[in-house]
Amino acid sequence: MARVKTTLVSWEDVVRWSRGLASKIKASGYMPDVIIAVARGGYVPARLVCDFLTINNLVSIQSQHWTEAAKAEERAIIKYPYKIDLSDSKALLVDDIVDTGESLLLAKNYIQKNWNPSEVRIAVLQWISSAAKFRPDYYFMEVKEWVWFQYPWTRLEDTYQFFKRILSEESKYGKVEWDFNGLVKKFVEWYELDVGEEYFKDAIGLLMEDGILRKENGKYVYLGSK
Numbered sequence: 001m002a003r004v005k006t007t008l009v010s011w012e013d014v015v016r017w018s019r020g021l022a023s024k025i026k027a028s029g030y031m032p033d034v035i036i037a038v039a040r041g042g043y044v045p046a047r048l049v050c051d052f053l054t055i056n057n058l059v060s061i062q063s064q065h066w067t068e069a070a071k072a073e074e075r076a077i078i079k080y081p082y083k084i085d086l087s088d089s090k091a092l093l094v095d096d097i098v099d100t101g102e103s104l105l106l107a108k109n110y111i112q113k114n115w116n117p118s119e120v121r122i123a124v125l126q127w128i129s130s131a132a133k134f135r136p137d138y139y140f141m142e143v144k145e146w147v148w149f150q151y152p153w154t155r156l157e158d159t160y161q162f163f164k165r166i167l168s169e170e171s172k173y174g175k176v177e178w179d180f181n182g183l184v185k186k187f188v189e190w191y192e193l194d195v196g197e198e199y200f201k202d203a204i205g206l207l208m209e210d211g212i213l214r215k216e217n218g219k220y221v222y223l224g225s226k
């Protein structure tokens, strides 16, 4: 698995970007009656946009990308389909990022068909214009070259995954025994990202819980990925 180019996003960035996104929405004159957070990445931005636009109505929908291994083709699904009545309401779908945009398009279609709002628009913090199938109605930042944004709400999940890649790759060259500092050093070297000691510890703890690492004589031993 290749090393991906990553950018660390801080909580302060998220607040600043959400505030900026809300100002753009306000300036356009669109005043949504209800905000729909696209789970999971849209939760924090959606809540902040509610705050900055003084909106009380917040609901959610989970749209998820999944890979069909056999077909090597990606599709998005609505994980928990349900119906609510949004007739005569203007809706705003909020997510963290439009990458391919597939999961958001699916969510928008689902809402238009099943929730019946008078209008739905899409707002995101970031829009990867080179990868996306469409341009969202509102975005705080256009990203021209694809990069993985390490948002604060996926810090542990990402750190765990990145460690897994490092461990798997390095084991091909016979490196299976690590100490804490060695793992952290490799992580920082690979991803040019420092998530802080607590996240490194938590991620290594999860790798042990999952039987991917085992502690032996003070060293972490890689047992292979599950």
Ligand code: ADP
Binding pocket: 040, 041, 042, 064, 065, 076, 095, 096, 097, 098, 099, 100, 101, 102, 103, 104, 147, 148, 149, 150, 151
């Ligand atoms: P899209 O349908 O917009 O391409 P995906 O279905 O690929 O989105 O991804 C869904 C979620 O995965 C996003 O809302 C975001 O939380 C996360 N994600 C996708 N691409 C990136 C990226 N480049 N950086 C960080 N997170 C991402």
